[in-house]
Amino acid sequence: MPPKLPIPTLSTTRRAILPIPRQPTLKNPPQPPLNPLLPLQQPTTPPPSRRFSSTPQPQFLSSFSSLPQPPPKTLSAQKTLPYPPSKIYSLISDINSYSLFLPHCTHSLITQTTPPPFHLPSLADLTVGYGPLTQSYTSHVYCIPSPEKYIVEAISGNADSSIPLSILSKHGYDINSAEGRKKTDGGIFERLVTRWEVLPVGQEEQKSDVRLRVTFQFANPVLGFAAGGVADMKIDEMVEAFERRARVLFGGNKGDKGRL
Numbered sequence: 001m002p003p004k005l006p007i008p009t010l011s012t013t014r015r016a017i018l019p020i021p022r023q024p025t026l027k028n029p030p031q032p033p034l035n036p037l038l039p040l041q042q043p044t045t046p047p048p049s050r051r052f053s054s055t056p057q058p059q060f061l062s063s064f065s066s067l068p069q070p071p072p073k074t075l076s077a078q079k080t081l082p083y084p085p086s087k088i089y090s091l092i093s094d095i096n097s098y099s100l101f102l103p104h105c106t107h108s109l110i111t112q113t114t115p116p117p118f119h120l121p122s123l124a125d126l127t128v129g130y131g132p133l134t135q136s137y138t139s140h141v142y143c144i145p146s147p148e149k150y151i152v153e154a155i156s157g158n159a160d161s162s163i164p165l166s167i168l169s170k171h172g173y174d175i176n177s178a179e180g181r182k183k184t185d186g187g188i189f190e191r192l193v194t195r196w197e198v199l200p201v202g203q204e205e206q207k208s209d210v211r212l213r214v215t216f217q218f219a220n221p222v223l224g225f226a227a228g229g230v231a232d233m234k235i236d237e238m239v240e241a242f243e244r245r246a247r248v249l250f251g252g253n254k255g256d257k258g259r260l
Contacts, residue, residue, distance in 0.1 A: 068221065069190070069217070069221050070217065070218075070221060071217070072190075072191060072215055072216065072217040073215070073216060073217070074213065074214070074215040075213070075214050075215075075235045076211070076212065076213045076214070076235075077211075077212045077235055077236065077238075077239045078209070078210065078211045078212070079210050079239060079243070080201060080207060080208065080209055080210070081207070081208050081210055081243060081246060082206065082207055083206070083207070083208055083246055083250050084205055084206055084207075084208065085147070085150055085198045085199060085200050085208045086145075086147075086150070087208075087246070087249075087250055088150070088198045088208045088210060088246065089143075089145060089150035089152065089198050091242065091245060091246055091249065092152045092196045092198070092242065093120075093121060093143045093145075093152050095108050095109075095110050095121055095124045095126075095141065096108060096109060096110055097245075098126070101241050101242075101244065101245045101248075102238065102241050103234075103237050103238075103241055104128050104129055104130050104234075105126065105127070105128055106127045106128070106129050106134070107125065107126065107127035107136070108124065108125070108126050108127075109124060109125050110123070110124045110141070111123045111124060111125055111138075114171065114172035114173055115172055118171055118172035120141075120142075120143045120145075120171060120172060120173075121141040121143055122140065122141055122142070122173060122174075123138065123139070123140060123141065124138070124139050124141050124154070125137075125138050125139075126138075126139065135188050136188075137156055137188045137189060137192075138156065139154040139155060139156045139192070139194075140154070140155050140156070140161075141153070141154050142154075142155075142161055142163055142168060142171075142173060143171070144163065144167060144171055145171075147200075148199075149197055149198070149199050150196075150197070150198040150199075151163065151195070151196065151197055151198075152195075152196040153193065153194065153195045153196070154192075154193075154194045155191075155192065155193050155194075156188075156189045156191070156192040157188075157189035157190050157191040157192055157217075157219065158190060158191050159189075159191035159192060159193045159215070161193075162193070162195065188218065188219060188220075189216065189217065189218060189219060190217040190218060190219045191215070191216065191217050192214075192215070192216045192217075193213075193214070193215045193216075194212075194213075194214050195212070195213045195214075196210070196211070196212055197210075197211040197212075198210055198211075199211075210239070210242075212235065212238070212239055214235055
């Protein structure tokens with residue numbers, strides 16, 4: 001009989017199972033190394049919300065609401081022109097032509113006259129502009145064609161005519177209208193009086209002594225302060241414009257006497 005081979009026996013030795021260590025969790029994971037050839041990327045965080053205030057901004061002109069009203073200002077000019085008083089009067093009373101030669105006057109229209117037989121201007125609309133500002137207003141007009149003293153007077157706002165009512169009535173003007181009219185100009189002027197006087201020079205019928213007096217006060221104090229600085233220059237421009245117009249219509253030379 002063949003010999004019996006030994007039967008291998010299985011080892012019962014158990015292998016120890018070692019626990020796998022757990023990697024610690026990092027709060028801030030490591031960043032990859034920076035590449036100097038690539039631009040840095042900024043973190044994409046949403047922009048903070050912007051709050052818009054609903055508080056109204058103060059108006060510019062509101063700061064002028066407490067300005068005191070400037071007092072009325074009076075300017076005057078006088079000049080001798082080598083033309084008969086009747087011609088100078090006809091030029092001044094022709095309000096419809098003002099926009100043709102007066103600086104900054106863009107519209108001029110006689111809207112009402114006295115009844116026949118006088119047909120004298122009694123109401124007129126004017127529009128003046130200087131730079132970005134344009135203003136329109138209405139004036140009551142009184143024309144007195146007296147050879148001793150020609151008068152053309154235009155008033156607006158709360159101003160009163162300096163011409164006696166008896167003389168106004170004599171030339172066809174409504175006395176009740178002259179006493180009762182107020183604020184027909186739309187409120188731009190608190191008062192405005194423009195008065196022209198044309199008188200003969202001594203015994204010379206071909207020369208005129210021309211006098212202009214303007215008294216004004218704006219209803220808005222802002223306009224009053226703004227216009228006060230340039231008013232002196234404007235009255236000189238006004239008289240010079242009438243003088244140039246007289247040369248165009250009546251001819252003559254520049255050697256007239258007088259100075260503004």
